Amino acid sequence: MPLAVNRTTKPPQGRAAWRDRIRQAGLRSTAPRVLVLEQLQAAVRPMSHGELADALEPEGLNRVTVFRNLNDLTEAGLVERTDLGDHTWRFELKREGDSKNHESTHPHFSCTDCGAVSCLPEESVALKSGRGVPRSVSRRNIRVTLQGLCDACD
Amino acid sequence: MPLAVNRTTKPPQGRAAWRDRIRQAGLRSTAPRVLVLEQLQAAVRPMSHGELADALEPEGLNRVTVFRNLNDLTEAGLVERTDLGDHTWRFELKREGDSKNHESTHPHFSCTDCGAVSCLPEESVALKSGRGVPRSVSRRNIRVTLQGLCDACD
């Protein structure tokens, strides 16, 4: 019997599949790495290292190992790392089909009051090039973060 | 004879005027505060506490004093504080006329490679409300940060 499927929006990916993906990325497949990826898969918003470490320490994972794996997986291209303006790194699983032609993904929102973060629909922000605007912006090879009050704090 | 005017884009503001502004904001006018504001006035992009402290320590200012004054001046409404995604606070002088109707100011750009930051024209980003987009966004009561490669690193 397969593992219980947690309520994710994406097609569930089994342990064996993750192990393959990790090795394809040039890394050794280890239990901590699989657990980190599963945790990220279940998330609906970018997770901080602290949040992930808190969730995974009960599973027997060391905080530093989680931290290093997040960076290794980021470097290997399986995970995306951003700073949404709250002085902490946040990590998201790179899901294919996020955006077809360019590297850009959906914008993020970060509440300046309570710190809550969320993902925004890709169409909610339109960029226009012009004087003083780097080429990477026109190419949409860019990450967009909005900071303000969330509806709960507004 | 007035002080030498430094090459700023905005009408120069003398020491006495700063002292008035500081007091109007409900704070005591002190030498460190005036120096911090003058330094911010000369800047063309958001400055980190470290940059400002480095610039002002030779003038005899303590790093912590600079730090606390930046926060005090922010709270008093003379300065704006943002995190552009490089894990450091950055400070800008609040210049009136930045935006007439709403609180929103120009977007900022931060290079993920070299860390350079810059200001972008206000029109370079257009926001659209929709499902999952907080009200503060529709109101444009928001700060926008773009992260990517600057032209030099591209």
Next chain:
DNA sequence: TTGCATTTGTATATCGATTGCATTAATGAG
């Protein structure tokens, strides 16, 4: 199964951000 490079765990260092506390200085009352 074995050898070796990679990963992990523990401890510790770093860096920006912040606070505690005694001293100093700005401002308002007289």
Next chain:
DNA sequence: CTCATTAATGCAATCGATATACAAATGCAA
């Protein structure tokens, strides 16, 4: 102008997120 009050300063110390050193453990290719 002088003084008392209260805010601001300087210094030391702390904090939390991030990062590294090094020895022990483990994945994986031969």
